[in-house]
Amino acid sequence: MGKDMQRALLWAILFTSCFLLWDNYQVYKGEKSFFHTEAVEQQAVADAASSVPTGKDIDATVPSAVAVKDPVVVETDRMKVTFDREGAVIVGTEMTLIPRQADWTEVGLAGLILDRKPAENLGNVDLLEITKNRTYVAQSGLVGGNFPNHKDQYKLVSQKLSMGDADKLDVIFEATKGGVTVKKTYTFNRGHYGIDVSTEVVNNSGAAIQPSAYYQLTRDGGKPEGESSMYSTYTGPAFYSDEEKFQKLEFGDIADNSASFEKFTNNGWLAMVQHHFVSAWVPANGEERENYAREVSKNLYSVGTLVKLGTIESGKSVTDKAVLYSGPQDQDRLEQIAPGLELVVDYGWLTMAIQKADLLAPVLPLRHRRQLGLGHRASDLHREGDSLSGFGRRLSFDGPHEGSHAAYEAAAGSLQGRQAASQPGHDGALPHGKDQSGRRLPPDHAADSRVPRALLGASGFR
Numbered sequence: 397m398g399k400d401m402q403r404a405l406l407w408a409i410l411f412t413s414c415f416l417l418w419d420n421y422q423v424y425k426g427e428k429s430f431f432h433t434e435a436v437e438q439q440a441v442a443d444a445a446s447s448v449p450t451g452k453d454i455d456a457t458v459p460s461a462v463a464v465k466d467p468v469v470v471e472t473d474r475m476k477v478t479f480d481r482e483g484a485v486i487v488g489t490e491m492t493l494i495p496r497q498a499d500w501t502e503v504g505l506a507g508l509i510l511d512r513k514p515a516e517n518l519g520n521v522d523l524l525e526i527t528k529n530r531t532y533v534a535q536s537g538l539v540g541g542n543f544p545n546h547k548d549q550y551k552l553v554s555q556k557l558s559m560g561d562a563d564k565l566d567v568i569f570e571a572t573k574g575g576v577t578v579k580k581t582y583t584f585n586r587g588h589y590g591i592d593v594s595t596e597v598v599n600n601s602g603a604a605i606q607p608s609a610y611y612q613l614t615r616d617g618g619k620p621e622g623e624s625s626m627y628s629t630y631t632g633p634a635f636y637s638d639e640e641k642f643q644k645l646e647f648g649d650i651a652d653n654s655a656s657f658e659k660f661t662n663n664g665w666l667a668m669v670q671h672h673f674v675s676a677w678v679p680a681n682g683e684e685r686e687n688y689a690r691e692v693s694k695n696l697y698s699v700g701t702l703v704k705l706g707t708i709e710s711g712k713s714v715t716d717k718a719v720l721y722s723g724p725q726d727q728d729r730l731e732q733i734a735p736g737l738e739l740v741v742d743y744g745w746l747t748m749a750i751q752k753a754d755l756l757a758p759v760l761p762l763r764h765r766r767q768l769g770l771g772h773r774a775s776d777l778h779r780e781g782d783s784l785s786g787f788g789r790r791l792s793f794d795g796p797h798e799g800s801h802a803a804y805e806a807a808a809g810s811l812q813g814r815q816a817a818s819q820p821g822h823d824g825a826l827p828h829g830k831d832q833s834g835r836r837l838p839p840d841h842a843a844d845s846r847v848p849r850a851l852l853g854a855s856g857f858r
Contacts, residue, residue, distance in 0.1 A: 483546030484569035542574035575601030589723030611677040612700025617647035633699040637664035
């Protein structure tokens with residue numbers, strides 16, 4: 397074979413590899429593969445249409461976003477969380493350690509050259525919020541009968557609303573309707589964005605009931621304010637299950653009932669994703685559930701899951717547990733909460749390149765992996781006493797890991813007897829695994845959460 401033929405063959409291999417890499421990236425983003433067929437597409441649309449939830453119980457979970465009249469504000473070391481007494485739902489999460497950044501386009505290219513500074517002191521990042529331009533809330537409640545849901549008034553039981561110097565803070569709400577009492581306990585842990593949510597259902601109605609608990613996120617379809625115009629990242633809902641893995645949903649597909657996702661499962665999570673941040677509900681693993689996604693009103697969407705609580709006899713009670721995460725897209729935090737949750741991180745066009753680069757990690761010395769931000773594992777960091785790198789596959793915020801959702805690890809106990817089930821892990825507990833230490837990392841109380849500007853550009857956090 398001549399040199400010209402060899403050169404042509406190498407070029408062909410290079411172009412083919414680049415094309416396949418590009419095609420895989422399109423599939424990763426939730427787009428169609430170049431090799432998809434029309435028949436497969438039509439079947440997917442048909443399956444999606446049949447998976448749209450119907451029924452009175454699910455319809456009852458559709459929210460109506462209104463201004464909060466009597467808010468309850470809770471302060472932790474990392475967040476300021478606002479509750480609405482109507483439904484005891486979360487309508488605000490302010491990231492008190494993450495300042496809001498102006499986009500470089502505020503001063504323009506000429507402004508950058510002339511060293512003009514954008515406006516400062518823009519306040520902190522608000523993730524969940526209700527404003528004239530944004531509706532984004534986390535809700536939960538019961539359906540299947542005349543039970544308290546997110547439209548009913550709850551009584552605040554707790555007196556303490558500030559974490560102060562404590563390591564943990566419990567905020568408790570209670571409501572009774574139709575002889576059924578629901579007590580919601582939100583547990584905040586120092587150093588963490590994840591919230592342990594416990595829903596206790598006490599049946600004093602005089603008859604057996606079969607309620608279902610729902611956990612849902614409701615958001616408008618707009619992009620986050622201040623998103624960089626230099627590149628586009630995904631904004632919208634996502635589901636994850638062992639069966640179908642990571643599934644992104646477009647708001648437009650939800651509106652026309654063509655969104656395709658795993659409807660019935662007993663594992664996984666649901667999330668609302670935007671650049672740098674994510675909110676996610678993670679129910680206990682092993683619970684039978686029904687996922688749903690719907691357009692509530694024009695440009696307002698809900699994604700959620702229904703968890704069956706079984707039969708509760710009169711005079712008995714059942715407790716269901718879940719984790720609500722609302723915070724930065726730190727892969728090391730997210731992968732400790734639930735399998736696949738780290739997949740919400742979106743580097744735009746850099747995603748595939750970063751993932752391919754991470755394959756080099758096993759052959760590099762640990763000190764070089766730390767410099768490049770490749771292949772970090774919690775066990776390595778724990779041994780070395782090092783902090784996470786902010787570059788590469790693990791886009792890390794300073795501070796402790798979020799840890800595992802212990803209910804995920806103890807699914808069997810959760811199903812055998814919910815009241816005896818293990819507590820959902822607060823975010824510092826690492827899951828046991830062959831490459832995990834299984835020990836608790838010490839929280840960094842003084843750490844500020846920052847994203848490296850080198851990777852994110854001028855629109856990243858300071």
